[in-house]
Amino acid sequence: MALPVADRSTAKPTSTFGFIFKKAALSALVALALFSLMIGIRTEAGPSGQLIYWTRFGDLAAIVAAVFVGSILIELLRQWLGPAGTRTIVPPRITEGLSVASRFLAPALLVFALLVPVTFYNQRYLLDLGILVLTYVMLGWGLNVVVGLAGLLDLGYVAFYAVGAYSYALLAQYGLPLPLLSTAYPFITVEHLQLGPWAFWVLLPVSGLLAALWGVLLGFPVLRLRGDYLAIVTLAFGEIIRLVILNWQDLTGGPNGISGIPRPTLFGIPLNPGPHGLAGMLGIPFSPTHRLVFLFYLILALALLTNWVAIRLRRLPIGRAWEAMREDEVACRALGINITTTKLSAFATGAMFGGFAGAFFATRQGFISPESFTFQESALVLAIVVLGGMGSQLGVALAALTMIGGFELFRGLEQYRMLVFGGVMVLLMIWRPRGLVGHRAPSVFLHRERTSISSDMVKEGRG
């Protein structure tokens, strides 16, 4: 490890006062240029429509001074924390402590999640928020297979979410089409099999499979693409799906969306106020919270299923091949691994979980429209994965909780919400550039010990 030493020796002269002063002056100059028009001059429409303006040089001076002083303070703080060139900002003892704590964090979070509907039974807002967070946890875990394990940067993940949601909504409304059966067997008189109260449970796997199919379809054209190019094509794919949904009015209702999507049932028992509803059968007074609690446990189960499958797959040869592909594609080919099927299986697996989540989203909302499947959703899920630490299941769960929960927490700040949010993101990325959980746990051990691989070694993948 000769590198940090060399860095320190070259970085030494930079710690002088002159350097700090110069840096601060430069920052102040940039601030002056930026804010001179934004803050220095204020324009407004006058009473008769003419432009009036006045100057606010006092405010401008205050901001430039704040940048100057702040820049000096930050530089001093940085040098106090450690010499420039060393990369560990967090002392190793704290990192170790965190890794010990993280061992108990996952079970604690699970118990907490299981108890949420009991603890917050009367707070519908919190239950709703919990369902939202869990949906994003599930999406994050699904995308993690593609981005975290296989190292394929997918910016169009929302497409599969949309495919899942629309598959469920359309098939639940029109029924399962039986074109072949009804011609082959004349006694089958219906062309569409109506699923009634079982719609959700039959269509959940169907939605997942259809989304997986689209995952494979997307996978083929992007097999040879890597990095930025892959990101752009997947981004375009997400937009194509959204635009098709928006414009195929006969089928999808276009911008009006689809309403009246069947709500989920407890294995055939509807959660409604009627005598055949769950409340009626149990003889307890009906409350709309029942459905909320049911939805909460449903998405929790779906998310845990995603987690279980993802963890299992990682320890199977296919998961190891995904990670090997992320590390070095050429070496994979030399070892007889078929890159085509490996990539497609990663896309399909990730897409399938997106499809499950989409079906859940449709049944929970009862109404879907293309507006729910914009690029913003893709970006949010990707941010969750990156923030969580690519490939880490716990990290993704924590990141989803932080991002979606934080989003709600800062609601009181109104238009400054995004500003605070962006600031927190930047700080987190400085503090933990490899995400909240930046270690990779090996998938197989020879000696039964807990070891983890520092993220410095692990590649992000360029494909």
Add this chain to the structure above:
Amino acid sequence: MTVSPDILTVEHLSMRFGGIVAVNDLSFAAKRREITALIGPNGAGKTTVFNCITGFYRPSGGSMRLVHDDGATFQLERLHDYRISKVAKVARTFQNIRLFPGMTALENLMVAQHATLMRASGFSLLGLLGVPSFREAEARAIDVARQWLDRIGLVDRADDAAGNLPYGDQRRLEIARAMCSGPALLCLDEPAAGLNATESGALSDLLLAIRNDFGTSILLIEHDMSVVMEISDHIVVLDHGVKISDGEPRAVRDDPKVVAAYLGADEDTAIEVMESGT
């Protein structure tokens, strides 16, 4: 029926990149259970030959025939990239080490057994359910990996990231990884590059053990002449994409054309020697 004594027969192999001829009408054979070395000065086209054999390049012309011990024959120029490793059982290492640096040494060896494990896991479906037959297959794969780690002296570091291992260990781990895929022919691209005398001695022992204990045929590119002369059964010398000598180590060493090519004699002298030889 007796199987051909040559595991690999290369005939009239040519590789052109645009107007540049990297390999020109090369023919040679590698014998079964022998170490064949491919040597030559820098830029002679050795790695290009390797890339053709292992399917990374599609040759412009010529044929490469691989015959397994059981007589199964493969035309390598017709096989598609990963299938050369999976079906024809040709494994390779790289000039600049290509391990999976973020995965442990053990994981690297497990990835090499992908094809076997994939079948055992029922293409992931049975593995997902954790059926006993897959667990047994996985235990066997770990056992194979352990034996190789033992052979290269890395059992204690099995759970360390491959990227954290010392350079010499990484070289040997890459060879072990190639061997874990159960190859009939092992192609090594400069395995002794960057090793010190002790390490290259250990490498020679490892390669001889692979030949003697496993009966694996080895094709070797190497610049370190002490290693080449010590372990090779047969040497093919390339210069500017053309074969200039072919034979036993002793004969090749005394070949004036090889001496001329290697000593970097100035061009006129080299041409003189070449012409006098033919």
